[in-house]
Amino acid sequence: MPATIANGLRQGWRLALCAAVLLLCGCSTLIPQTVALRTAWPAGVPQQVELTQVPFFPQKDYQCGPAALAMAMDYSGAKLRPEDLVDEVWLPSRQGSLQVEMLAAPRRHGLVSYHLAPQYTDLLREVAAGHPVLILQDAGLLFPEWHYAVVNGFDYATGTIYLRSGLEPREAMPFSYFERTWRAGHYWAMVVTPPDQVPATATEDRWLKALLGLARAGKPEATIRGYRAAVARWPDSLPASVGLANTLHDNGHLDEAAKVLRTALQRFPDSTIVLNNLAQTLSDQGRNGEALALIRRADETRSPFASEVRATRALIEERMKERTGS
Template structure:
């Protein structure tokens, strides 16, 4: 992993994908083995302030045990002025048998709200591009090992190039800084699973 991260350049190449990836759940011990298709977020490049920090003003909702997925999605939906509560999202996506939520269910919930939502394989450069355009992302991390994974959803709210830190809403902490290498090590174990949520497309004339 370390050989793929170029410290200081904020450049990390995601693994080659065959077009299929794991179905992911957060805040639960589970085997990441069920497959789903990843989308591909096509966006126009934007310029991140080189060597500086950038942080978005994303609403924070504390993540109770088992509800990191619903809380993360609630933060992003409210950022886009789609008023939603953690309880509403949890009622729709929380699975007691997993003590968490599936990434695909978070995606579908956002889509049912009329939002543009898709999951894809992200990268550090992709994070910088989205933040520069004012778009927060949801990332799925594995805080455990590959045999005994501990899934956890976080909201990416900012990035500090000088300190080499990704800034996230995570658990009971808002805008928590995490070193690049720590973040990427946990993200790599989920194949860099990322969820992009955008407002509805304007109605065509």
Template sequence: MNTVFLKSKTLSYARFAGVFIMLLMLSACARNPVLLQSTYSDLPPQVELRSVPFYAQTEFQCGPATLAMVLNHQGVAAKVDQLIPQVFIPGRDGSVQPEMLATVRRYEKLAFPIRGTMDTLLGHLAAGDPVVVMQNLSLPIYPMWHYAVAIGYDLPNETLILRSGEIERHTISFSRFDATWARTERWGFVVAEPGTLPTGVTPRNALEAISAFEEAHGPQATLSSWQAFVERHPTNAVGQFALGNALYADQQPAQARQAFALATDLNPEMGAAWLNLGLILLQQEEFDAAHGALTKAASLGGNVQAKARLALDTFK
């Protein structure tokens, strides 16, 4: 009896030690993120987006539930049951990021990945945008992936407010949240209407989000988003080029020509912009200018070179 008792007691201590060590490891990662001074001075001290609806998340279905919350907040009548087959991957017991973003686009909204900092996250909340965040609630070697919706914060108390799991208003310290968020490389996104560009989204993330929307819905449906992008980033050559394509698809060749010309001014090495500019000039029978633009495109190489040379053959 004593042997059995001692063995059981030893195992009990072993289990306790294992859990205790894990808690120590988890706590060691929970350090207060250093916020910019401008975050404290420029943002409201407290924000809570109470209008964001709540749907309790059952096992492995936090992805569909979080999508339903942010889509409903944008006026989309999407139900959790409708979203499950679109994002849930049974073999992975959950949803992965590409399916989450693609599902937003299927409902004709844009999904903008955010810059992975607490300052940016709080800035989006202050601007009125709930943020879907991905967390790892366990250790990196034994991940427990989880999606939640950040809906508010309290700067003086350094706490974040989440719609998470079965808790409608889950408050968590900045430090504990950031520890779980960091294990996903601080991945998150906001949802926006076409033609709007959330404050704080980087130019690269915006370009990728709008391009993905364009691939799903076409350039005409994306025109207002490219216009919003170049209004925010007028010196971005890729944005001007994309705007030119959308304007041309919308049967606005004169405005498209201006956008392509500006793209070549901003980046003289952008062969695709020279090619499209040359083709429009050719259609408008401005042959000398067209020849110059197409010659420039042909000289830059890349996959547009053959098209530029083919267009130049019309001058022979």
């Protein structure tokens, strides 16, 4: 979705008008996911959850972004307050925060920002799993008024979503009205987790992309923890194993990198990437004889990585010549 500036609420919600607005607009077309929940509540999700331990920081002025993000990050272990995040996510010239800054800030503190799929069921599953969900919604009645808040609970029996929002530590909002405001922002939502806690709704591809963002933020040890969690969650994931081994290798943990690659090779004996990277790692440890045997195997495979294999083989052979002095 296009980047959206959220600048918070002036006075809080005017729920007295919610029902009238929905009646005028045609309920089922505005709240398709709420309608679906009435007949298909997600399996395994309890009907009542409230994460009361999520901290509450009231927003200052229009700074809903720093306030909402501080709540999610503090809950995940980074002891921060909104004022600590203002310079990271608040754009004075635009009087608000963009989603890209909201996703980037936790990574700078060693946490993973995971962008949820635009589904009500995923939001509910994350809250049920103990992860408060940071959302973007349109809080305006007549004109757009973008606002960040944190969903920390729900009650199916009463059809209520609970939020930490603006100046309200426990904003109660009907499922239907919440969806209307959330849908306006294309159901944008994110969770913030420690690297070793994979979100309940995470897919392999989305989690690995989130870890790339963490790596680019210069947090190698946190990235390693995230890849380890990925391998535990998706043991048959070749990209997770290769990503973990590469990050270990790049940060000098050669023994651990070799161990990860050997395990991966048992699962993927014909993987050119694993053969090449294990050969490189063994050569870097001075074990060039073993490395040469592996790179020869890789050389026999047909792969788009043939040029990388040739380069690794040339490096190994050069190192062996240097050792023998020939």
